Amino acid sequence: MHPASSVIIFTTLSGLGFGLLFWLGLGMPATTGLNAFIFFTIAYLLAVGGLMASTFHLGHPKRALKAFTQWQTSWLSREAWFSVFALLIMAVYGAGLVFFGTALTTLGWLGAVLSLGTVLTTSMIYAQLKTVPRWHHWSTPLLFAALSLAGGALLAGQVTFAIPLLAIAGVVQVSYWIIGDGQLRASGTTIETATGLGNIGKVRAFEPPHTGTNYLLREMVHVVGRKHASTLRLISLVLMVGLPILFLLVPFGHIWAALAVLSHLIGVAVSRWLFFAQAEHVVGLYYGKR
Amino acid sequence: MTKLPTHTDKKLGLVIDLDTCVGCHACVIACKGWNTENYGAPLSDQDPYGADPSGTFLNRVHSYEVQPSPSDAVPAPTAQLIHFPKSCLHCDDAPCVTVCPTGASYKRVEDGIVLVNESDCIGCGLCAWACPYGAREMDAAAGVMKKCTLCVDRIYNENLPEEDREPACVRTCPSNARHFGDFADPDSNVSILTASRGGMDLMPELGTRPVNKYLPPRPKDAPVDILAPFLDPVADNPKGFLGWLDKALTAMPGGTK
Numbered sequence: 001m002h003p004a005s006s007v008i009i010f011t012t013l014s015g016l017g018f019g020l021l022f023w024l025g026l027g028m029p030a031t032t033g034l035n036a037f038i039f040f041t042i043a044y045l046l047a048v049g050g051l052m053a054s055t056f057h058l059g060h061p062k063r064a065l066k067a068f069t070q071w072q073t074s075w076l077s078r079e080a081w082f083s084v085f086a087l088l089i090m091a092v093y094g095a096g097l098v099f100f101g102t103a104l105t106t107l108g109w110l111g112a113v114l115s116l117g118t119v120l121t122t123s124m125i126y127a128q129l130k131t132v133p134r135w136h137h138w139s140t141p142l143l144f145a146a147l148s149l150a151g152g153a154l155l156a157g158q159v160t161f162a163i164p165l166l167a168i169a170g171v172v173q174v175s176y177w178i179i180g181d182g183q184l185r186a187s188g189t190t191i192e193t194a195t196g197l198g199n200i201g202k203v204r205a206f207e208p209p210h211t212g213t214n215y216l217l218r219e220m221v222h223v224v225g226r227k228h229a230s231t232l233r234l235i236s237l238v239l240m241v242g243l244p245i246l247f248l249l250v251p252f253g254h255i256w257a258a259l260a261v262l263s264h265l266i267g268v269a270v271s272r273w274l275f276f277a278q279a280e281h282v283v284g285l286y287y288g289k290r
Numbered sequence: 291m292t293k294l295p296t297h298t299d300k301k302l303g304l305v306i307d308l309d310t311c312v313g314c315h316a317c318v319i320a321c322k323g324w325n326t327e328n329y330g331a332p333l334s335d336q337d338p339y340g341a342d343p344s345g346t347f348l349n350r351v352h353s354y355e356v357q358p359s360p361s362d363a364v365p366a367p368t369a370q371l372i373h374f375p376k377s378c379l380h381c382d383d384a385p386c387v388t389v390c391p392t393g394a395s396y397k398r399v400e401d402g403i404v405l406v407n408e409s410d411c412i413g414c415g416l417c418a419w420a421c422p423y424g425a426r427e428m429d430a431a432a433g434v435m436k437k438c439t440l441c442v443d444r445i446y447n448e449n450l451p452e453e454d455r456e457p458a459c460v461r462t463c464p465s466n467a468r469h470f471g472d473f474a475d476p477d478s479n480v481s482i483l484t485a486s487r488g489g490m491d492l493m494p495e496l497g498t499r500p501v502n503k504y505l506p507p508r509p510k511d512a513p514v515d516i517l518a519p520f521l522d523p524v525a526d527n528p529k530g531f532l533g534w535l536d537k538a539l540t541a542m543p544g545g546t547k
Binding site: 069203 | 345359422
């Protein structure tokens, strides 16, 4: 799949932003006043900034409100609802903390659940697609949730939770890669089932329908940079999990915390690039590609 | 509404005969022509006369080489070349419809045609991701998703002569490899063709239940090569003048023995 920068920015920033909102909703850290204002501003900049970025790849962003209508069948529509509910509830909860110094605990818990729900609905947009076997697996929502919770804990300064959650996210990430590498083969979809010609013999794409490229190849059969995948996986893992844990283990300093967050952010972005670039869409089989 | 209908009154679709398709791409051009000049946003091209042309098409023809495995009867089977037109299969369980967040994509209850309401499409591209067949293409100029409409503006169009009330690709096909009809009617031309020729689904394992069926190439009987006998040498042992010439040329330095 084409790793569009708008979608990478969206899933990376929103995942982190809603992860932070999750921890704020649980009252960790239990802040009020200016301190709470700063935490909530960071969370909203990330979450809303990410959502805004996601509209950049639309052909008609001005009609984006229509995306709220089909929540009964569409995960994208459900995500729209979850994100709006989460942001509204957390805005009320945040206003209570910032302006009145009161924690509306129940509202906070509800906001936390909705924030995690937003991340899970985002992941289901990808996990629902049978056409991309690498994504069509329970490990996809698990990966999104694990990264969001770990990143959120990191941003919220919950060191006791952040270190184990980062380690868990690392394990989930590696498992996702190992499982994912075998998913296309396990799906049983081949050029033979795609063409229905397997009964005759071995099928080879002889001549494509067009001499140039097209939307399908650009969007669904992205192969550029896949050869660097194993290097990028290592870079992603070190930046996303390794360095942040190291920075959290040294005696606390704001500079180390900032470096941990920055490193984690870049690491997640690299992981998301791989998430898209390595995902094989079955339509590639019609072109003899994967 | 992106909920799929549990039942459609008709199941309009195509039968594509892989045995008779000659790969001329006439259906591709007829489709592009009709659907650029009629319903919806035109099918645009980008850089059509330049170095890197690309464009939106709703129907494309692939060509595959199929190599049968050797058997005792046929130790060295010849590879077959099979031309493979591909357009929307108007699936009964269309994954492109249910993923649509705006309700722009829908499957019609009356005839089962899968359509896009372009004025509701936000161009998110998720339906194209959900389609295993590459049937949907985002138009780079219009920013909306384009797909085969089964020429919905031809098949019910009373301004056209009756013989033209079928999809442009079917109407134009010179080898009669494309057939249009109602699969819900067991006596229709397409139902009979599918039953008699073993019409098949593409990627059945994905559970999309396509309406369109593909007829597999018929098995080849004895290899027939009409021209080969005419290319055999007409005289193995030339006599007379040609015999002398043959000997003389063979005796020359560098002559073929």
